Amino acid sequence: MSDPIDRLLDAAETGKSIITNREILHFTYLPETILHRDSEQEQVTQSLLPILKQSRPSNLLVYGKPGTGKTLVVKKVVSKIQERVKKSNFPIKLVYSNSKEETTLYGLLVSLGRQLDLTEKEIPNTGLAISEVFKRILNNITEKKLNAIFVIDEIDYLAQLVSKTGKDILYQLTRANERLSQGSLTLVGISNDLTFKEKLDPRVISSLGEEEIVFTNYDVDQIKRILEERIKEAFVANSVEEPALNLCAALAGGEHGDARRAIDLIRVAGELAERQQSYKVTIEHVREASQKIEENKEETSLKSYPLHEKLVILAIMKANGSSTGEIYSSYKNLCKMVGRDELTQRRITQMLSEIELSGIISGRLVHQGIHGRTKKYKLTVSSEMVKKTFKDDLTLQDII
Numbered sequence: 001m002s003d004p005i006d007r008l009l010d011a012a013e014t015g016k017s018i019i020t021n022r023e024i025l026h027f028t029y030l031p032e033t034i035l036h037r038d039s040e041q042e043q044v045t046q047s048l049l050p051i052l053k054q055s056r057p058s059n060l061l062v063y064g065k066p067g068t069g070k071t072l073v074v075k076k077v078v079s080k081i082q083e084r085v086k087k088s089n090f091p092i093k094l095v096y097s098n099s100k101e102e103t104t105l106y107g108l109l110v111s112l113g114r115q116l117d118l119t120e121k122e123i124p125n126t127g128l129a130i131s132e133v134f135k136r137i138l139n140n141i142t143e144k145k146l147n148a149i150f151v152i153d154e155i156d157y158l159a160q161l162v163s164k165t166g167k168d169i170l171y172q173l174t175r176a177n178e179r180l181s182q183g184s185l186t187l188v189g190i191s192n193d194l195t196f197k198e199k200l201d202p203r204v205i206s207s208l209g210e211e212e213i214v215f216t217n218y219d220v221d222q223i224k225r226i227l228e229e230r231i232k233e234a235f236v237a238n239s240v241e242e243p244a245l246n247l248c249a250a251l252a253g254g255e256h257g258d259a260r261r262a263i264d265l266i267r268v269a270g271e272l273a274e275r276q277q278s279y280k281v282t283i284e285h286v287r288e289a290s291q292k293i294e295e296n297k298e299e300t301s302l303k304s305y306p307l308h309e310k311l312v313i314l315a316i317m318k319a320n321g322s323s324t325g326e327i328y329s330s331y332k333n334l335c336k337m338v339g340r341d342e343l344t345q346r347r348i349t350q351m352l353s354e355i356e357l358s359g360i361i362s363g364r365l366v367h368q369g370i371h372g373r374t375k376k377y378k379l380t381v382s383s384e385m386v387k388k389t390f391k392d393d394l395t396l397q398d399i400i
Contacts, residue, residue, distance in 0.1 A: 024234040025267035027260045036222045037069050043213045044077045054090050056184035059208050063191050064215030067258030070190045096151045099158035105169055109133045116140050141183040148185045155189035156196045174207035217257025224249040226259050240281040247286045265289050298381050302389040312351055317383045323374040324349055337399050
C-alpha cells in the first residue's frame with residue numbers, strides 16, 4: 001500500500017495534471033475576446049469616447065446580474081483607451097475599486113486616492129474626515145489637470161454604506177466637476193442590482209444615470225461557448241467530457257445566466273478530477289463541484305456574521321421552527337451562557353429579517369386566529385454545518 005502523501009507528491013511530479021493554466025479559470029482574467037458582448041462593448045466605448053477628444057464623458061451606470069461580463073467589458077474598454085492616450089499629452093487616470101471589498105467609505109476613498117498616487121502622508125489610512133479625504137483627491141485632480149475615470153464596481157454596496165453612515169459620497173462624486181477648476185472626474189458605476197437606482201437620493205439619480213447600459217443574462221448556449229474558449233486555453237486537450245461541459249453550462253445558465261459561476265464550476269471540477277488522479281473531467285466531478293461550491297458559500301456567509309447574529313442563528317437551531325418570541329427567549333438564554341448583554345427584541349426581529357435575506361434561514365407567516373399572526377423561522381442549512389462553522393469561535397465553544 002503506497003503512502004498517501006507520496007502518492008500525491010508522485011502524481012504532482014509526474015505532472016498528471018489536466019489544468020495547464022489556472023489563471024484563465026479565475027474570474028479576474030481578462031480574455032482577448034469577450035464573447036457575446038459586442039454591442040455592450042460598443043456602448044461602453046461610445047460613452048467614454050469624449051475623453052479621447054479631450055472632453056469629459058457623461059457619468060455611466062452599467063447594470064446586470066453577476067457573471068454577465070460587466071466588469072470585464074468596462075476594464076477592457078478602459079485599458080484600450082488608456083493605451084491610446086499614452087501617446088498623447090492629455091493626462092487620463094483610470095481608477096478601479098470594488099466597494100464590496102472596501103468595507104468602509106474611508107477605505108474606498110483611500111483606495112481611489114492611492115491609485116492617483118497620493119501617498120500615505122497626503123491621505124493617511126485613518127484619522128481624517130471623509131470630506132477632507134475627498135477634498136484632497138479633488139485638489140490632486142486639479143493640480144495635475146487629470147481627467148480621472150473612477151470605476152466603482154458593485155456600487156450597490158457603496159449605496160448601502162452611504163445609507164448607513166449618512167455621508168452621501170455618491171452625491172459628491174457625481175457633482176465633483178462643479179468643484180474642479182481644471183481636469184475632470186467621470187464616474188462609472190457597475191451594479192448587480194437592477195433596482196439599485198430606486199434606493200438613491202433623487203439628486204444623485206439625475207447626475208449619476210446620465211448614461212445607462214444594461215447587460216442581459218447569458219443563455220445556456222452562450223455560456224457553453226464561453227466555457228469552450230476557457231477550457232481550450234486552460235485544460236489539456238480532450239480532458240473535459242462533453243456531458244460535463246453541458247452540465248456546467250446548464251447549471252450556471254439555467255439559474256441566472258452567470259458565466260462566472262460556470263467558470264468556477266469547471267475549475268473546481270478540474271481540481272477534483274486531478275485529486276482523484278483522473279485524466280478526464282466527468283459529469284460526476286461537476287456534480288461534486290456544484291455541491292462543494294454551495295457548501296463553501298454557506299460556510300463563508302455563516303463565518304462572516306458578528307457575534308449576536310451567530311447567537312440568533314444558534315437560537316433558531318435550538319428551537320427549530322419557532323416563532324420570533326420563542327427565538328428571542330432562546331437567544332436571551334444563550335447571551336447569559338456566554339456572558340453578553342442581550343439586544344432588544346425589536347433589534348433581534350430586525351436581525352431575523354436581515355439574516356433571512358441571505359438565505360441561511362427561512363421564515364413564514366403563521367396565522368394564530370385571535371392571537372394575530374407570528375413569523376416562524378427555521379434553518380435552511382444543516383445544524384451540522386452551523387456547528388462545524390461556529391466551533392472555531394471561542395465565545396461559542398461551550399454552547400455548541
